[in-house]
Amino acid sequence: MDELFQHFLNAIILGGTYALLGIGLTLIFGIMRVVNFTHGELYAFGAYCMYALVMIFHVNFFLALALAMAMGILMGAALEMLLLNRLRGADIDTTMLVMIGAWIVMQNMEQFIWSGVALSINSPFPANPLVLGPLSVSWNRVYVFIIALALIGATYYLVNRTRLGKAMRATFQDRDTAALMGIRIDRIHTATFALGSGLAAAAGALLGPVFVVTPTMGDLAASKAFAIVILGGLGNITGATLGGFILAFVEELGAGYISSGYRDAMGFLLIILILLMRPTGLFAQKERIG
Amino acid sequence: MSRYFGWLLVAFLASVPLWMHDFYFLHVLITTGIFIIAAMSLNLLLGYTGQLSLGHVAFFGIGAYTSALVSLGFQIHVLPDFTIGLAPKPAWFAMLAAVAVAGLTGYAIGKLSFRVRGAYFVIVSISFAEVVRLVAVNWVELTQGPMALNNIPVLRLGAGPLELSFLRKPEFYLLVLAVAVVCYVVIARLVNSRAGRAMIALRENESLATSVGIDVTHYLVLATVVSAAIAGVAGALYAHYIRIVDPDIFLFIYTVTMVIMVITGGKGTLAGPIVGGALFGFVPEILRAMEIEPELQWVVYGVLMILVVYFLPRGIVPAIGGYFSGQKSGGTAEAATTAAEPVQK
Amino acid sequence: MRKLPGLMATAVFLTGFVVTGAYAQETIKIGVTQPLTGAFAASGNYVAQGAKIAEEEINQAGGVLGKKIQLITEDNKSNPTEAVSTVEKLITKDKVPVLIGAWSSTLTLAVMPKLEEYKVPMIVETSSSGKITTSGNPYIFRISPTSAMEAKAFQPLVKKMGIKKASFLYTNNDFGIGSANEYSNMLKTNGATVGVMETMDPKATDFSAQLAKIKASGSDTLFVTTAVEQLTLILKQAKEQQVKVRIISCGGSNSPDQLIEQAGDAANGSYHTAFFPPWFPEVTKNPEVSKRYMAEWKKRGHNVGGLTEGFRGFDGVYVAVAGIKAAGKAEPEAIRAALWGVTVKGIYGDIHFNKEGPAGKESGQNVPVVYLVTITNGKVVKTSF
């Protein structure tokens, strides 16, 4: 019984970070129709920024998080303006190829600069976990969970309550009309990509201290993010949030009671099942055909 | 016109072992050739039906595993006390089995995944490949998991004195070339036929295609089957050349390689995958020869990808004159002059 | 028009080779294939660095057969196909008479058919899968121990440490699975019971599910087989989830120094098998060699955490050179024959090869010493019972 509760607790904690990984990607896809293969590298970028700030420049741990996220935003904006802006209107596989190229470049630059050796970031949290009866969870994880939820909330607010958000949603609904309404589509794209990148970098900066920082750390994060996005329906923030938690539960319980070897397969199996039953993802509003 | 160029090129390539005795060079040609075959199969889906499959390596891998398992034999427990097994079969038979199994998988996947399109299809295909990889990793009894299937037999044809063994590079190189030519012809005939027109039609305008009575799903599945079967051949060649198969054969980077080859060469053109394949087959070798930092070799590789997309968005072949493309309107000229009665009467 | 690109590529390609071809002929080349990029990059680079040290030592000492040696190191990108390509290149382009490689068992298995095809011997410096020496490839000479040897060496400790029920957590690759199987069998034959056997993806970073299961299994000991990155995380997360078991890491590529630095507190009380204990080189069979290697490693400012990997490359080069010397000429077949005779005073101990695998096609297998160390309050100490 305790094991089951521990699994639940783990899943909830993990779900928060998965959701954070997911929304950035889904935002970019929904609004820009770009399958962002650099998502995982921006996650790694955030983690390396965190490492540099905390371990080399001894910046305050919490300040460093904010800075890392800011750098992620700048990085994202730069990528968008450098690579994607001139590719608008190109078909999905062209942009995808460019993003794959960028992914290869970024990952190997990371290894070139930092070498393949794993780095770890000290966190100010007590090493002893928070104990709840038979259950326990590290303070660092709790902190990550809370910040993740906060960031997700902030994103919701930004998308649903602000003028920028309104413009984003308009672009998402119908870019042509949006353009007619005088929305600067390219600005929206840059903003969207920057925001998505910032969220990915934040996730990296949050999880860097929990895990270790390596050049290939982005790959797994990216594959999870893709799973989450498709679970929730492409471009659906609520879906991605729920998708994050669902994936966490499926993995945790799947690994716990079916086979840990298939832990990382669970998400993909789920995707295939869901797409066969509901092609637009779990929470996507039905689309019109013809 | 282009046809003669084609046969000239084949003749030239076939002559390579005669004057090129550098085995490493042949090795590069062989591996490149295998990937060109895979890229041609991907091009059928991506280029002609317009469906981007980022799980294509799964068909390649399934071909490789099938060929390896059939030629090595296996024994698995279906139920605790019930096992099914297969005695080792000759390599050529194994390769045919690989084509069949890959084709069947293609059929199943096509039937299932073409309920979705575009980006959804892309991600379904990735997921599919990932699941197949994890099965290969975890179903140790069948696949040996990460311990890999090794000592895969060499392909041998005939027997006794006239036995032809494909252990040495020149023979294997010619085998790959032959297979490549066959696959090329198959694809060329397909895309220039009624079925091919249907595929291109659904790429260009799906609802218009259905409005003239084309069963879109049927042709998507057909394309997937043929594509998967050809990818399976490539995988089988790989298995009997490298002679070890492990779950790494499902690495995403292999799919990426195929996609790059197709798009840089020019998707939807017959020559595209060959040109793109030749280019990206050699790039890593050239970089290797330049002896720059391994990481930087990758960086250059990635930058090259991006540049190609920018400067040759439609690919190299269309850029150097689209008249090798499979959708050339060759038939038009002479056909248009042949007179006949109007149908509508 | 259509064959033009191909031809151009060919041309560039050939010129590319002129570059590599333009080497001084008065050196004896030794091929090294290691994962310098990709998943195993960290370890692969350490091995390559260790090999470089040996190369320069040997050349300062006048080389071998009156010639200097020259390492040609290729990146196999942690990928079997690439591994095969590197070996093809090293053998057919650079004409190396002997190879060192290819780190992981999968990579080594991938290149083995090529060794037979071209009849060139290879010193295997890291791979642990039994399959490598038992599948009948007479060109394989392994200086690293197999999982089986490691488990065997551990045998006496089962009782001493009082292991009653042990669980396993290992990467689902050849390295992890091989090790877990050998250890679990060994434990069963020594009266211990096996709890749960949990696997993980080599890239995974979150083991909460597996750990919760292990905790529930009520084992007293947890054997972990993976690379140092995941080991760090497992130690941390085990502490977080209060999995109170004795953690023993197997496979000898676990760099306790890095664990102390990165897992900190959580590393205390964990045990680790090691094939070279740089914390007390005096216990190794040839302390002077170990110390010399360590001094040079530190002098070059290489990461101290890499000492336990780098020595593999170091020994590999010395063995290859010993083979060349004994053969009296830099020819593959001669070296292969000669390797059976050599004994090298290395860090792995006194390296020599026993026959393993099917009669007539035996591979060479060295029997190194295996050490067990433990971390107590931030220090690595010898385990004494």
Add this chain to the structure above:
Amino acid sequence: MSASAETILSIEHVAVHFGGLVAVSDMTFDVKRGEVVGLIGPNGAGKTTAFNVITGFQRQTSGEVLYRSHRLTGMKPHEIARLGLVRTFQRTSVFKERSVFENVLTGLHCSGRSNLWDTLLRSRREKSSEHELADAANEILRFIGLERRAGEAAGILPYGEQRLIGVALALAVKPTMLLLDEPVSGMNQAETARFVKLLEKISASGVTILLVEHDMPMVMQVCNRIVVLNYGRIIAEGAPAEIQSNPEVIRAYLGQGKKRA
């Protein structure tokens, strides 16, 4: 067009709802063999939705569509097309990257006789089938008056000619009934006149025609019956003369028809 002519298409109480809004409500009308019927109405009246329902691109919320006694409900568009009920699309709709000739060849898809093996083995059947299709394509091009354009990429042709290709594609399916969605929109006077001729030629060849069009003079000229839609429901039906003088129609077009369906 004698009243005794058999009914070929009948729309029975068809309604289409998108969530809350009603695109078509309780639509009922018939088309008889050989007729040329116009379906008109202000923008958003539900004309195109009606087309989509009839040709299977849109599933109706309720009601039935019968074509030559086949229930079309639930049939796929390509199945309906194969029954001889063929449509064109509102916006220019051609296979842009392919030549005009290839466009028509594609339209002739269902007339092909070769299967996969014929194709891969280049069998005699394949060759003869392909030759027949080529001939048929040329006939259609001549019929439509585009034979000179055969070799050119459809996407680069002027607007009017692209609309003609759209019709050529539809004719290639050998339709018994043709649904034309705003065929002359964007055509100039001369083009329209030419198109009307073509339409009469098609009608004369025995093809029944249902067309949606805004160009009233053209509609009045070619149709022998007109159905008027407004806010998704039929407000009038009859011969051109009657429709022109129907007060409700006039009100609808003057945009005063405020009463919601």
